[in-house]
Amino acid sequence: MKVINFYKNSKLNYKSYFIRLISLVIILVHCSTPPLANSEEPNLIIKRKSVIEEALNKTIPVIELMDSSKSEIAEWQEIFLNDARMKEYFFAYPNDQKMLNEIFSVSLARTSDIPSGLTQCANGNCIRIEMYNYARNISIIGLVSKSEKKLLHLASYKETQPDLPPHLVQLANYIARHDTSVIHAYGENYNTQEPLMSGTKTALNRTKCQRSKHLCVSPTFIKGSKALWVIVDLTDLNVAGVRWTDVGETGMAVTQRSAQNDKIMECFCDKLTSVDKEGWKFTYSMTRSDGLMISDISYKGVKYFNQVKLVDWHVSYSKVEGFGYSDAIGCPEFSTAAVLAIEPPYFEAIVQNNDTTGFLIGQSYYSEGWPTPCNYNYHQYFEFYKDGRFRPVMGSIGRGCGNNGMYRPVTRISIAGTNTNLLEYKNGSWNKWTKEKWALQSESDIYDKDHQWFKIERSGETPIAILANTGQMRDQGRGDHAYVYATKRHLDLDEGESDLPTIGPCCNQDYHQGPEKFINDESIENSEIVFWYVAQIENDDTKGKEYCWAESILKNGVYVPVIYPCYSGPMFKPL
Amino acid sequence: MHIKLLAQLDQCKGVPQYMMRMGFNPQQSFLSSSEKFIMGLVLLQTEQSGNPNSRVVKRIQKESWKNKGYLGAISTDEKGNSYVLPTANVNMLYNKPEFQNSIYKLDSETGELELFINLPTSILPGAKNPFGLLGSFYDCSSRNLIVSSVAGSDEKNEIGKVYAVDVIRKTYKILIEDKDIYGLAIQNIQGKKYLFLSSARTGDLFSIELDQQLNPKGKLKRELSIQGLGPRGDDRIRKIRFNSNGQMQLFTAMFYFNLTAPSEVQKGTMLYQWNSVKKQWFLVKEE
Numbered sequence: 001m002k003v004i005n006f007y008k009n010s011k012l013n014y015k016s017y018f019i020r021l022i023s024l025v026i027i028l029v030h031c032s033t034p035p036l037a038n039s040e041e042p043n044l045i046i047k048r049k050s051v052i053e054e055a056l057n058k059t060i061p062v063i064e065l066m067d068s069s070k071s072e073i074a075e076w077q078e079i080f081l082n083d084a085r086m087k088e089y090f091f092a093y094p095n096d097q098k099m100l101n102e103i104f105s106v107s108l109a110r111t112s113d114i115p116s117g118l119t120q121c122a123n124g125n126c127i128r129i130e131m132y133n134y135a136r137n138i139s140i141i142g143l144v145s146k147s148e149k150k151l152l153h154l155a156s157y158k159e160t161q162p163d164l165p166p167h168l169v170q171l172a173n174y175i176a177r178h179d180t181s182v183i184h185a186y187g188e189n190y191n192t193q194e195p196l197m198s199g200t201k202t203a204l205n206r207t208k209c210q211r212s213k214h215l216c217v218s219p220t221f222i223k224g225s226k227a228l229w230v231i232v233d234l235t236d237l238n239v240a241g242v243r244w245t246d247v248g249e250t251g252m253a254v255t256q257r258s259a260q261n262d263k264i265m266e267c268f269c270d271k272l273t274s275v276d277k278e279g280w281k282f283t284y285s286m287t288r289s290d291g292l293m294i295s296d297i298s299y300k301g302v303k304y305f306n307q308v309k310l311v312d313w314h315v316s317y318s319k320v321e322g323f324g325y326s327d328a329i330g331c332p333e334f335s336t337a338a339v340l341a342i343e344p345p346y347f348e349a350i351v352q353n354n355d356t357t358g359f360l361i362g363q364s365y366y367s368e369g370w371p372t373p374c375n376y377n378y379h380q381y382f383e384f385y386k387d388g389r390f391r392p393v394m395g396s397i398g399r400g401c402g403n404n405g406m407y408r409p410v411t412r413i414s415i416a417g418t419n420t421n422l423l424e425y426k427n428g429s430w431n432k433w434t435k436e437k438w439a440l441q442s443e444s445d446i447y448d449k450d451h452q453w454f455k456i457e458r459s460g461e462t463p464i465a466i467l468a469n470t471g472q473m474r475d476q477g478r479g480d481h482a483y484v485y486a487t488k489r490h491l492d493l494d495e496g497e498s499d500l501p502t503i504g505p506c507c508n509q510d511y512h513q514g515p516e517k518f519i520n521d522e523s524i525e526n527s528e529i530v531f532w533y534v535a536q537i538e539n540d541d542t543k544g545k546e547y548c549w550a551e552s553i554l555k556n557g558v559y560v561p562v563i564y565p566c567y568s569g570p571m572f573k574p575l
Numbered sequence: 576m577h578i579k580l581l582a583q584l585d586q587c588k589g590v591p592q593y594m595m596r597m598g599f600n601p602q603q604s605f606l607s608s609s610e611k612f613i614m615g616l617v618l619l620q621t622e623q624s625g626n627p628n629s630r631v632v633k634r635i636q637k638e639s640w641k642n643k644g645y646l647g648a649i650s651t652d653e654k655g656n657s658y659v660l661p662t663a664n665v666n667m668l669y670n671k672p673e674f675q676n677s678i679y680k681l682d683s684e685t686g687e688l689e690l691f692i693n694l695p696t697s698i699l700p701g702a703k704n705p706f707g708l709l710g711s712f713y714d715c716s717s718r719n720l721i722v723s724s725v726a727g728s729d730e731k732n733e734i735g736k737v738y739a740v741d742v743i744r745k746t747y748k749i750l751i752e753d754k755d756i757y758g759l760a761i762q763n764i765q766g767k768k769y770l771f772l773s774s775a776r777t778g779d780l781f782s783i784e785l786d787q788q789l790n791p792k793g794k795l796k797r798e799l800s801i802q803g804l805g806p807r808g809d810d811r812i813r814k815i816r817f818n819s820n821g822q823m824q825l826f827t828a829m830f831y832f833n834l835t836a837p838s839e840v841q842k843g844t845m846l847y848q849w850n851s852v853k854k855q856w857f858l859v860k861e862e
Contacts, residue, residue, distance in 0.1 A: 158806065159806035159807075160806070208806075208807060208808040208809075210806075210807045210808065210809065253802065253803055253808070255808060255809060257807075257809060258809065261831065265730060287702075288702040288703055289702055323612070325665055325666075326665070326666045326668060327665065327666070328666060328834070331833075332831065332833065333730060333831045333832055333833060334703050334704050334729050334730045334831075334832045334833070335702065335703065335832070335833045335834075336663075336666070336667055336701075336702050336705045336833070336834050337833055337834060337835070338665045338666060338833075338834045338835050338836060339835070340833060340835055367835055367836075367837060368829070368835060368837035368839075368841065369837040369838055369839050372838065372839065373838060374838035375837060375838055401838075498702075499701075499702035501666075501667050501668075501701075501702065502666035502667055502668045504668075505668060
């Protein structure tokens with residue numbers, strides 16, 4: 001089981017902001033007191049965490065507003081919090097686990113705050129209390145009668161946040177000024193700047209954390225003619241994204257979604273990045289519908305593959321015939337992707353038995369609302385080993401529409417070389433595939449040596465074995481039961497070299513997953529070959545055996561996803 | 576602009592003849608292109624007249640309503656003919672790019688859905704943008720169907736168009752070029768015709784005056800922006816309608832030119848009122 005945060009973000013350039021801000025900026029920057037040096041500041045995050053812990057240990061899990069100058073504030077909060085109607089905001093269904101809440105303000109109700117007909121609130125008799133529920137991202141507004149000492153009116157508003165109290169403004173500033181991505185983005189003298197507009201809640205600042213549905217604010221730092229927007233997540237107590245904008249230009253505000261999308265669109269969508277690492281050379285880019293594509297892959301000067309990419313995810317559900325989805329993955333905007341790349345690709349070392357054996361490049365995809373039912377999260381990565389092994393890996397992190405789902409990722413692997421042959425190990429010997437065809441991995445298959453199922457022979461090059469995945473890989477996968485296809489690569493026909501639209505329907509149970517469209521009895525002897533790989537992975541929500549699954553749990557008073565990924569993919573090994 | 580003297584120009588919907596023949600009560604029935612798990616067009620009859628949210632008691636889908644792929648906006652003329660636009664949903668398996676800029680007509684008499692007109696586009700919808708036609712509005716006074724198309728646009732190139740399609744002569748003309756428009760509505764305001772349009776790329780709402788031949792007069796005027804409003808703050812206005820009080824109803828949705836389809840529908844409604852003193856729209860209510 002792994003608890004993760006998928007909402008991290010990153011910095012970017014962007015244009016926007018109001019012209020009126022310029023004058024405000026000058027005044028505030030000029031008049032503001034320089035902040036204290038880092039070392040002299042209390043660690044507000046640690047303090048905040050202990051406040052949260054304390055609140056969650058109470059019977060009523062609420063961080064109350066402290067104002068020593070007014071004793072009645074505590075009394076009004078007590079009336080508000082002890083009303084029976086408030087219980088649903090404190091304890092989650094069905095286990096009554098505690099949800100984190102905080103009172104943001106306690107103030108005299110203005111006429112405009114009072115619903116018509118609530119005559120008891122006339123003449124300043126009511127106190128308005130604003131509370132925020134961090135778990136469900138809702139605001140709860142109550143009107144307490146001073147004379148009757150009871151809660152007269154209660155309303156809740158989904159996906160809205162009240163204005164921040166001063167201590168949260170201070171906390172947001174603190175998080176912003178101490179975040180490494182902010183320091184990195186701002187450069188020198190980052191700490192002499194006092195952020196602006198930090199007290200403006202994101203809604204008013206036209207900034208929201210739409211994906212995480214967390215409480216976010218955006219302290220803004222000015223540097224010359226640029227403004228650095230820092231999206232601070234006050235639920236997770238971290239920075240959800242940073243982005244430069246031009247001061248003085250009117251435009252769209254920076255939000256979690258816009259910062260994430262813009263980063264992918266500007267830096268990775270259709271943009272080639274070259275990698276030269278540990279003997280491997282390749283380029284990568286994010287496609288519009290085929291996920292992260294790697295191209296021109298070579299190891300120690302020998303080209304292995306022209307291109308490797310994940311063209312489709314087919315998901316079918318066995319309880320309803322024909323029910324499921326064909327999802328493409330890729331760029332978050334201007335694409336045919338249904339499940340979107342929202343964070344940049346990343347590199348990671350592969351460590352086995354305390355040794356670094358290689359590296360991987362990975363990419364996650366997310367559909368809005370995951371991990372709630374019928375939303376998806378996919379993960380792909382490419383493993384590059386120091387000994388020349390290579391593995392494309394495709395994983396689902398649920399949750400999908402049911403516990404009877406079958407995931408079929410369709411991977412296209414274009415093998416380099418014009419004089420290539422493909423051999424299958426069957427019935428104790430290696431047999432050449434002379435024509436385009438397909439095969440299904442079976443539990444009764446017997447492989448050569450270390451799961452060698454296929455072998456790629458190229459003129460003048462070391463052969464490459466394709467190892468079947470029966471669950472022996474390092475990712476705790478349970479085996480692929482894969483369909484494989486070999487088709488001839490045509491340079492004059494586009495059979496998937498460019499972005500492939502959805503290649504097949506969701507719910508075929510047999511080899512009709514899309515690549516068979518390119519099989520038409522052509523010879524593949526001594527030619528260029530495209531190898532297609534369609535793993536078949538069944539999900540499971542049985543307790544203790546979860547696979548391709550995700551759920552939300554309450555942790556520290558807020559919902560976090562718990563994931564049970566299922567990974568698939570063959571290994572390519574030079575012999 | 577004085578919104579008091581307005582009249583929304585699509586209030587002439589005729590009763591489709593096929594409804595009664597199929598045993599449906601027109602008062603309680605409506606066409607839908609957005610039923611969960613159903614591709615194409617569906618005719619539904621509900622329990623209560625005028626309340627599409629009441630319990631559905633009957634539904635039917637003719638063969639010709641199923642095979643056009645996923646469908647979107649529907650506008651109905653005075654004879655009960657409906658004009659239906661294609662859309663894209665999750666993937667493009669059932670919507671061919673060459674038909675994403677096509678208008679289908681559901682004939683009031685026969686009840687069959689057939690291709691009505693194919694609007695040309697220099698770049699076909701594809702990997703960078705699967706969408707073609709997006710918004711529609713039937714102008715009763717001129718018997719024109721106003722439609723918007725974003726076919727061929729991408730993140731760097733905005734080449735969308737607004738067309739007026741004469742449904743009698745089956746001809747079309749371009750009203751607006753190089754603008755990606757989502758929702759549309761025509762209003763008569765003090766005897767003048769105004770076309771209201773919303774951007775498919777931002778939260779902006781525009782207007783432009785039209786002459787009686789539907790030719791634009793002047794330039795697009797930015798009326799308002801819904802940027803920052805609503806739970807998400809980055810919705811686009813997908814549909815514009817005016818109520819009898821002169822208030823403008825904006826139906827909003829998340830739209831980023833992709834095929835994501837979250838299970839929780841990301842849509843909202845905003846109600847605006849014209850302030851004749853300040854000469855601007857102000858938000859009355861959002862849901």
